[in-house]
Amino acid sequence: xxxxxxxxxxxxxxxxxxxxxxxxxQHRESPLRSFARGQDYPVVELVTMGVGSxxxxxxxxxxxxxxxxxxxxxxxxxxxxxxxxxxxDMALGFFRGQNSFWAGRMDPMDMxxxxxxxxxxxxxxxxxxxxxxxxxxxxxxEHDILPDNRYYAYDHFWDNCTTRIRDIIDHATDGxxxxxxxxSDGKTYRDLAREGFIGMPxxxxxSLLITDIAMGRVTDQVPTYYExxxxxxxxxxxxxxRFGITPQPIYIRRECRGNSDPNCLERGVDVPDDxxxxxxxxxxFALLFTAPAWATRKWGRFQRTGLAFAVIPQWLLGVVLWxxxxxxxxxxxxxxxxCLVFLPLDLGLLFLxxxxxxxxxxxxxxxxxxxxVLLAIGVLKQPLWSALLWPLVPAAVVAFWPEQDKR
Numbered sequence: 001x002x003x004x005x006x007x008x009x010x011x012x013x014x015x016x017x018x019x020x021x022x023x024x025x026q027h028r029e030s031p032l033r034s035f036a037r038g039q040d041y042p043v044v045e046l047v048t049m050g051v052g053s054x055x056x057x058x059x060x061x062x063x064x065x066x067x068x069x070x071x072x073x074x075x076x077x078x079x080x081x082x083x084x085x086x087x088x089d090m091a092l093g094f095f096r097g098q099n100s101f102w103a104g105r106m107d108p109m110d111m112x113x114x115x116x117x118x119x120x121x122x123x124x125x126x127x128x129x130x131x132x133x134x135x136x137x138x139x140x141x142e143h144d145i146l147p148d149n150r151y152y153a154y155d156h157f158w159d160n161c162t163t164r165i166r167d168i169i170d171h172a173t174d175g176x177x178x179x180x181x182x183x184s185d186g187k188t189y190r191d192l193a194r195e196g197f198i199g200m201p202x203x204x205x206x207s208l209l210i211t212d213i214a215m216g217r218v219t220d221q222v223p224t225y226y227e228x229x230x231x232x233x234x235x236x237x238x239x240x241x242r243f244g245i246t247p248q249p250i251y252i253r254r255e256c257r258g259n260s261d262p263n264c265l266e267r268g269v270d271v272p273d274d275x276x277x278x279x280x281x282x283x284x285f286a287l288l289f290t291a292p293a294w295a296t297r298k299w300g301r302f303q304r305t306g307l308a309f310a311v312i313p314q315w316l317l318g319v320v321l322w323x324x325x326x327x328x329x330x331x332x333x334x335x336x337x338x339c340l341v342f343l344p345l346d347l348g349l350l351f352l353x354x355x356x357x358x359x360x361x362x363x364x365x366x367x368x369x370x371x372x373v374l375l376a377i378g379v380l381k382q383p384l385w386s387a388l389l390w391p392l393v394p395a396a397v398v399a400f401w402p403e404q405d406k407r
Contacts, residue, residue: 029071029109030071030108030112032074032108032124033071035067035126039126041068042134043127044064044066044129044137045065045067045124045125045127046062046124046236047063047064047111047123048060048061048062048247049120049121049122051196052115052119053118053119058197059193059196060196060231060233061161062236063078063079063111064077064137064165064169066138066141074107074108075106075108076105077104077105077141077145078104078105079152079164080160080161081103082100095327095330099153101151101152101153101161102152103144104145104150105145116251119253120253121249121252121253122249125239125246127245128243128245129173133173136172140172152164155330156230157219158230162229162235165235166229166235176243177239178226180225180241180242181225184224184225186222189221189223189332192223197211212279212338212382212384212387213338214336216331216332216333216334216335216336216337217335217380218335219332225238279383279385279386282387283386289390290389293307293309293310293311293394293398297397298404300404303404304350307350307398311347312350314391315342317342318343319344321336322344337380337381337382337384338384340380342387342390345360346364346395349361349398357398358398361396364395365395368388368391368392368395372385372388375388
């Protein structure tokens with residue numbers, strides 16, 4: 001036990017020390033080699049990283065590294081490379097299903113140092129593979145970084161950096177991972193996506209509800225144990241169970257040193273199983289955002305301005321959702337029930353003639369009421385009860401509250 005503690009401390013110091021090493025330094029020996037000793041080279045190691053502070057770091061990361069007898073040949077393969085310096089272009093490529101991500105080789109010391117610098121916990125698991133299995137994995141990794149093969153259309157749930165590594169390991173081991181049968185905890189893809197944002201300082205609980213509005217009904221499915229491995233922590237867990245390889249942390253985020261709680265190591269906070277969803281806050285904010293519509297109607301002044309404050313934000317959201325649904329092949333973007341709640345046509349509440357405006361508003365109230373009924377009977381799957389209030393309030397004001405002139 002004491003020896004293991006000293007080993008982890010020494011490795012962590014080596015990782016951090018690598019940050020200060022000159023860029024031109026050759027053949028630096030990475031901490032990954034400590035886990036390959038006593039095994040037949042090459043050794044394939046699964047390296048997983050916990051969450052970071054940026055929004056695209058909230059679900060962890062993963063890589064496969066190969067350690068050779070010659071340290072100068074050690075290499076890591078990363079399937080999560082993107083143009084993060086141009087996030088808008090990268091996001092547009094993601095939503096349009098274009099090849100906006102790619103696989104590439106990385107120097108192990110450079111990779112580990114970058115994640116240690118970002119204060120993200122790093123775990124290592126050397127895989128107990130036969131020589132044939134190792135060769136199959138290495139050949140696939142080398143194949144995937146070729147110029148004609150390296151780019152792929154990233155999908156957060158079904159084709160990401162983790163699923164690609166999962167499938168490589170599974171194929172080489174004759175289905176060792178896909179044949180695992182483990183009980184489900186009942187969490188859906190949507191639940192798992194929401195968990196990643198818990199504890200993020202720059203996002204309030206209300207902001208987490210982007211997963212309710214932006215992710216369509218397919219994310220309300222409960223994944224199988226193999227499908228759950230789209231997240232790094234579940235692939236790390238499966239490898240530990242299937243191959244008996246306990247993940248060893250070689251760098252621990254600062255706030256969790258001395259704390260062995262897995263939740264702290266993963267994301268720095270506890271993940272509540274039945275804590276508040278934040279949807280009550282969304283309902284409250286929807287009422288606040290739409291208050292100008294009825295407040296100015298009651299006051300009898302600036303009624304069109306008050307209505308604009310209530311309508312334009314949710315109209316813009318509708319434009320974005322409908323635009324993404326049209327251009328994106330991603331199933332959880334293309335088939336999004338939020339498009340029934342947020343309509344670009346709501347701009348008509350501001351510009352149609354009074355009689356037509358009332359008719360449209362009443363039709364809109366009926367449509368939203370129908371959405372509520374379909375939610376209640378389970379035809380619609382997404383958790384949109386709170387979101388319904390946002391377009392409902394201004395539509396109801398226009399439909400049933402005549403304009404007043406109290407000047």
